[in-house]
Every structure is written in structure tokens, then in C-alpha cells.
Amino acid sequence: MIENETFLKDVNEGFSQNPKHISSKYFYDKIGDKLFQQIMDLPEYYLTNCEMEIFREQSDAIISSFEINKNQEFELIELGAGDGKKTQYLLEALLKIDFKFKYIPVDISQNSLNIISDRLLKLFPNLCIEAKQGEYFNVLEELFNSKKPKIILFIGSNLGNLNDQVAHNFLHQLAENLKEGEKLLLGLDLIKSKEIVLLAYNDSQGVTRDFNLNLLARINKEMDADFDLENFEHLPLYTEEEGVAKSFLKSKIRQSVFIKPLNKTFDFEEGELISTEVSRKYNDEILEKILQDSSLKIQDKFMDSKNYFADYILTKK
């Protein structure tokens, strides 16, 4: 019996289709979490540095735009919190001015939640924190059970990992749950030239390559499969016109892989691609289009000094 039946089902479905694909949410096992932390420290991965600068320098202004009543306790919910190193600046600023709030980091990775909880409580012993493990899509309803006012954080370009239709549906679903005046802080990577974007997904040390290939290592480990990682290569693609960075694993040779719990062999042609991640880059126009007919409107926008990244404040109408 395999521990994660959904993962097995998704692999079976994704490998049975043409083109083959696996969801990027499966990057994040213990090794994937660690590799992603290394990616965030890479000089080429500008996304983290840019958003970190926004939080470091503009947290007070961001908090003002939340328009929170200081006497009212609220919930700060972060979807896909990861290691929370950027949010840390916001939490510090909120605690300094004595706001009353509970911080609720949500992540599919329990390992990430353990790390973030330990780290933040060491930094801020008075922080009220309640981590929630789960997929954002599945836990939304539960998160909105309480009557307390909410501020939602969805940063680190996480929305970019959803295709446009799914992103549209997710933001609409979020909007339905928010009450008038409540805010969503949405961190998005902006459209920019190929030279800058591609390097972020193809660093010189090969950490993004290892991160991508770890998906196959994870399938080997959890599903007793026999992928030979040497026979696959990391392939990132991006054009500024389309504005979507895509990562693939490319089969170097014609080969077959057996997945034991499925009792099934999957064939790969030489040069065949498995799609593993999309990372949509945004501008105001694309965001407006995704928000069309929703009850969310753009209220504010905070950018880094290079104008590479934007944290939008969306407010429920």
C-alpha cells in the first residue's frame, strides 16, 4: 500500500496522457523543500530577492493598505507559506505595532510547516501561529469557518504555477469567501526579458535541474519505480511574448519505466517531454483579465527597485 494514493493516481493519469505531465505541487518532499530553499538563495533566482526587498522596505506601507482596525483581532492566512523568510518582515512589523492577529501558514508540505513554525517561534515567541497542512484548494472552506476578519497572503509567485483558467477559478473562489473590504496580498513575478527569466530556472550550479529531477527520484522512492535519472535532462523554456516559463524533463533516449504499485510500464520516446512546471509572469493587464467578473479589485501595488516583481493588494468589493 503506498502512502500517497493521490500522488500515484496523478502520476498514472499524467503519464498516460500526451503530452505527459506531473503537477509541480509534487516537487515538495523533504529533499525538494531543501532544494527550493537553495534555489531561493541563488543569485539567478531574482524572484526571492526582489520580493524580499519589498517586504523589508515596505512592510509598514503594506500594513497600512490592509486597512485593519487595530482593536479587532484578525487572521493572517498564508497559502503555500514555504519557509516564510519574506513574511517574517511583515510579521515583525505587525508585532511591533501591537496588532492582534493569528498567523496561519498553509502548505502541502508538513516538513515546511514544521520548519517555519520552529523558526518563527524562536524569532517571535509571542507570535500566535497555527499551521495547517493541506492543498490550498481543499482547505479553503475550513479556513473560512471562523468569523474573524481575514488577510490572505499568496506570495512568491505561487499563483504563477497555476494555468490561467485554474488561477482564474481559484481567485474567484477566494473572492467568494472574503467579506467586503478584506484583502488578498498577491505576489507576482512580472513579464521581462528571456535572458533574466530563463537563468532563474537554469542556474549555473544546477540546483533547478536537481529540483526538477527530484520528482523522478521521488517517484522511484515512493512508488518503487525504476527511472534512471541519467536518462532525463532538465529543460526550461520561456518567451517574453507568451510570458510563461515552463520546465520539462526530457527523455534523452527511447526507454521504458515500470511503476510497481500500478503494475504498469510507461514508454518514453527519445526527446519526449514531461511537463513539470509552469510559471506565468504577469502585468496589470493580465491580472485584470484573470480578475474579470470577480469581486476583487486592485487597490495597491508595491514593486522592488528593479521593477521585476510586484505585490498587489486586492480588495473585496
Ligand SMILES: C[S@@+](CC[C@H](N)C(=O)[O-])C[C@H]1O[C@@H](n2cnc3c(N)ncnc32)[C@H](O)[C@@H]1O
Ligand atoms: C514556490 S514555493 C514559495 C514559498 C513561499 N510562498 C515563498 O514565497 O517563499 C511554493 C510553496 O507552496 C507549497 N505548495 C505548492 N503547491 C501547493 C498546493 N497545491 N497547496 C498547498 N501548498 C502548496 C509548496 O510546498 C511550497 O512550500
